[in-house]
Amino acid sequence: MFGILGFSAAMGKRQKQQVTGRPSNSPRENSKEVPIDLLIDIFTRLPVEDVARCRCVSKLWSSILRRRDFTQLFLKISSTRPRILFTFLYNGRRIFYSIPQDLDPDRNNYSSPIIPYYQMHFPKDPDRNNYSSRISAYYQMHFPKDLGSSDQVCPPILGLICCKSKKPMICNPSTGESKYISLPSAKTKRMLTVNTSFVYDPIDKLFKVLCMSDDCVSRVSTLGTEEATWRTVECLIPHLPLRKEMFMDGVLYYLALRLDHETSTPYMVVAFDVRLERFKCLPVNRSYINIACSALIKYQGKLAVVWLDGNAIQQHQQLELCVLNDGDEVAWSGIIYELPYFWYNLAADTYVYIVGTTTAGEIVMATSHPREPFYIIYFSTVTHTMIRVEIEFGIVALKPHCSMISTILNHVEDVELMD
Template sequence: MFGSLGLNAAMEKRQKQVVASASKSPPREYKKEIPADVFIDIFSRLPVKDVARCRCVSKLWSCLLRRRDFTQLYLKVSSVRPRLLFTFLYKGKRILYSMPQDLDPDQDYPCVYPHYQMHFPKGLGSSDDVCPSILGLICTKSRKPMICNPSTGQYMSLPVATTKRNLSRPYLGYDPTGKVFKVLTVSDDYVCRVSTLGTGEVTWKRVECSIPHQALHTEVCIDGVLYYLAKRMGYGTRPGYMVVCFDVESERFNFLDVELPILGSALINYEGNLGILLPDSGIIYEGTESFELRVLEDHTDEVKWSNTVYTLPFYWKYAVSHSFLYIAGMTSAGEIVLSTSFLVEPFEVIYFNIVQNTVVRIEITFGIVDKKAPCSRVLTLLNHVENVELMD
């Protein structure tokens, strides 16, 4: 009995000590919520697929990940790791693959398997040509253009620009001041129309163009100006070729005469200036010896072009496997990127570094598609960045 009383007294004493120690502990402090800008900074470092998953967590996260400042920050982060975008037709469907654009100097490239991005449903986006990637968006060059964001897998179809059965060539441009995308179409009856994206219902309006012209194969958008090669057309018009300059913001045209062969040439962004790059023989094959680069220095009062010739190294002819290469563009590191024109084995991408005078060849394989879609025309697009903005 006394033993049990002693045990009870000890337990009572212990309980009092526990209560006393608990009462002396400081009250619990609730931490403040993480600021939105910290959340946005963290999300900007995630892969695109993880961003998509995070949008499904809560309404708050979904709202944060739709903000314009998050989209702009993600584009800024993504721009330091640009990608090559490959697209071709397979069984009537346009398929898109991508891979990192910058080369790793410590890595050998025997064969690269690009990442599968997405595909259009059969019958959509089946045109043979595609506009260059601008801030992660691409546009098909068809009578009914398709705008696509390969990062999100979304796409939208634009209405036909003309009511007549005229063929039209679309060009995708971006206005950095208004932060809007616009599509310019040039039809074969020399009528130009423009449409602004993201303003609700997509409509076309006619824009004045003083010189009738036929749009040609290459274009580039630099600092809000869309440049493309064209041929002068119409009665009473002096024949010849020119570079058409379309200011995306003001929707006005300017024209630059070019007195050079344009076969095999490409318009490029050379350190923020317009450049025309062309091979010495008009075509690119193992016998090509050099590339000529003309850069627009000033087009306000007088058109001036600088002229530089880059001679290929002696081992160039051993690096090339095909005679059907074309100029895909130029990277910010001063690398001319050449690509095979059709899906043949081996499909290759070649980097010619004009600074170091080196040539690196990369063999690309698309897996089983290589054998099931032989001789499909492949477009290699440079400077593609990941854009997480959704098409609403």
């Protein structure tokens, strides 16, 4: 009888599993006596690396693991155990690591570092280095402290990642494949492309890419069509995306700087309806937002702008939220969370930025420099407690050609192959 594959995922480290079967002289084949439904149930309990190994066992198993009902079930189960992705560039390749997102309740403390699981590296893009340097130079000139945002990777959607370049590329870091989907260049009147966003239409179940250039022209391309093309979408208010984005319920939200100077509040949140391909601008009635330490998050099911209050780490004593209560009337409300007295000890002498929120209501912050101890910090809006976790990437992150580390929440593993 089969030894059912065990699933044991310690925080940030996965144990290798083994499949045991009958001896080769067994008169019956295991594949004939195990119902496919039972095999699917077993496969959905496995880590993604073991699913990849099982594809090599037999043609039958390979066909089962490619079935639509299995991949959808695996994705559904995976959504209940989201992971945190860490990514950085090393020698032109984008490397991905991950750990479980939810804190381990059986772990007494987090005094020792966590070793993340190596996911994959993204294929080299010959245009990426030139593109990245122009983007970084532009933002360093306008927002010199904005070091932590994942400016080269869009937030993942249903397990897929879109790496930003002049030719956007989409890959699945869970399968470890070298295959990827590449879109044609979004041609603009100028050389610099400001921002690329990866979005999804949950009604028609279509993935799209939104490209916004510095000439205030936006273009959209739909994946899965026979020939990928770009179509222009207009926004009536000229603006500069600030790389603070979040995708929720079929709408892409991002923080932007108005360029028309027709209002006393320069910042606004732009909502892009993916299905209708329409923009809506939501003015933020705040004269001050710490852009360098801000983020868009999902707070109790609502959109919120959150930032660390203060201009230096010693002054960051509270988290300030601006929560959107009514999208039609654009009504915001303010909430302030006082940070614990030991906050400075947790984040002393480091640059901390806000990553996002977990389903448990925790606001997650992270450092970004690879040559210092790398931390992620969980702040619970329910219990007002704070936990710091150190991540140990090893010698790779210490190499001189390693870029800043970006932290991405709410990644779900998808075992569907890119082909």
